[in-house]
Amino acid sequence: MKVTKSVTKFIELIDFLPEARSRSEILNFLEIGNQTKNFTINIKPLIENGIIELTIPDKPKCRFHQYRLTEKGKKLLKQ
Secondary structure, three states: OOOOHHHHHHHHHHHHOOOOEOHHHHHHHOOOOOOHHHHHHHOHHHHHOOOEEEOOOOOOOOOOOOEEEOHHHHHHHHO
C-alpha cells in the first residue's frame, strides 16, 4: 500500500502535538507559511473532525490560544 505525502505529514503532526502548540508552530512544522489558506486546508479539518481543539475554546480569536489533541486525537497517537 502506498502512503501519500499528506497522510505521512498528518501522522507526523499527530506525533508533534502531545503538547499544545500555536498555529504558527504547527504551520512551521508542516513547512508552510502562516496564512489563512494554509490554516483552512491543514488545521481546520483536524478541528472539524475532532482530532485537535483550541486550548481556550470560548475565545477563538484570543492571541494566546493554542491547539492540542482531543481524546480522539490521543487515541490515534496510541495506534
